[in-house]
Amino acid sequence: VLKFTTGTNSWGCANDIDTNTGGDVTDVIGGLGLTATNGGGPSVTLDIGAGTGIVVGANTVSLDTAFTDTRYDQRYGPQFLDVSGDSMGGPLDMGGFRVTNRGCPPAYTAFGAGLCLESIDEGALTFSQCANKCRQEVGGAHICTSGEMRAAIASGITIPNGGANGDWVDDQDTNTNALFVVDQSIAIPMSSQAATLTTFCRCYTDLE
Amino acid sequence: MMRARVLALVLGGTTLLGFGLWLGRSSSSEARVRDTSVAAEPVERARPVVAAARPQVVARPSLPRRAPSPARGLAADLISSDTNIRRAAVAEVAQASDADPQVLLAASKDVEPGIAGTAFVALGKLYADGQVPVADMIARATDRSVHTRVRPLAINALGAVANPDAAAVLATMVATGDVGERRAASALLAMQDAEIAVPALIRALADADEYVRDNALNGLKAKSRGRDFGTDAGAWQAWWQSRR
Secondary structure, three states: OEEEEOOOOEEEEOOOOOOOOOOOOOOOOOOOOEEEEOOOOOOOEEEEOOOOOEEEOOOOEEEOHHHHHHHOOOOOOOOOOOOOOOOOOOOOOOOOOOOOOOOOOOOEEEOOOOEEEEOOOEEEEOHHHHHHHHHOOOOOOEEOOHHHHHHHHHOOOOOOOOOOOOEEEEEEOOOOEEEEEOOOOOOOOEEEEEOOOOEEEOEEEEOO | OHHHHHHHHHHHHHHHHHHHHHHHHHHHHHHHHHHHHHHHOOOOOOHHHHHHHHHHHHHOOOOOOOOOOOOOOHHHHHOOOOHHHHHHHHHHHHHOOOOOHHHHHHHOOOOOHHHHHHHHHHHHHHHHOOOOOHHHHHHHHOOOOOOOOOHHHHHHHHHOOOOHHHHHHHHHHHHHOOHHHHHHHHHHHHHOOHHHHHHHHHHHOOOOOHHHHHHHHHHHHHHOOOOOOOOOHHHHHHHHHHOO
16 A cells, blocks of 8 residues: 655555554443444444433433422422421431531520520510410420529620510419519519519520 | 624525525426426427427527618619619618608609619509509509500509509500500409409400400409300300399
8 A cells, every 4th residue: 555654755655554453342332321322333322311300411410300309308208308498297316416506486586505585575465375475486485484584684695675674484483473574684683473464475495 | 793693693594585585486497397398298298398498498688689770872872873873772772671652653763674663563562551652553554654664564563452543544544555555454454343344354355456355354254253255245244234
């Protein structure tokens, strides 16, 4: 065959030399998940089979979120949560681990890492009405105990809506009387009055 | 010499007589103790110990009474511009057994809600003891310039004691007051005379506020010795008319 010789910089006849050292592949077959087109060559195309929940693009393989978002939620299993604000329908086993970095409920003010006081207290409720109101709060709450109220006062963080003066305290000094805050600025800030009288009601929840 | 002997004899006799008298009294005391213990024994076996100890208690000198410390500078501190001083002064008056109602009435107008609250708590006790005129309490309870966080205490102090004038004020308050006043008044009417309270509470069953309605119903149940017609004002009215 006609070949160019670099040393003499000239064309001339020479033997043909086979420089291809391999050449065993004679066909391409699509394996699992793949489909081969023109497997015998010379150009072979392999396509990924887009199964359920998979989207195959020009250069990408990704989840079909339109499918997974509607699939892996509570319609198919109570353990699945899909969007913010969703709620579980089954028990949650933490396996001995803690839930950390929790926040106060809406309309509550944090007093440190684990103490949440209702920001705006309700005016003029009896002790029982106050206790029942707090029970019905989202997530459940209760009237501050004496210790919890003292902790909130001692924290130095401003208690919203005019402070704790007048707020019921979840302790009774007699069968008929319950405590309430008279003056949060003094060492003995509480007094008591008949539980059937009214005063302010501020709910409390903890994140301990 | 003779006079000296006579004098010695008289002195000796007097001494002997005195000793004899003392001896006799001591033995009769012991006898009384013994008699008491014997008499008490069938009733209460522990009694002899108490009875034996009793003469010692009687003989013990009583402790001198502590003189009350004078409240020096209290008047000036009550009107101090320093809130903490004023707060402590009012607390001192409020805790005193002979608290002056006029001082507390003045303190109840303090701009600091904690101080005013302390005054109202003490005023409520004095009012219950009859030491504060109802007119003064009504004036404070109906004064809407009283700090919001203290106002319930003023209303409670008035309404927690049964009084016709207070009941009339509460009946008006539950009908025409703001929601806080209506709630407080509806709870307090249960403590007032039924003649004024019951009609007002029946009307309050139609209040827009659920807590007022709840208080009214509870008050009516209490006034009717446990009857329960719910929020059926007509049924309550019928019951009330039947009681006349």
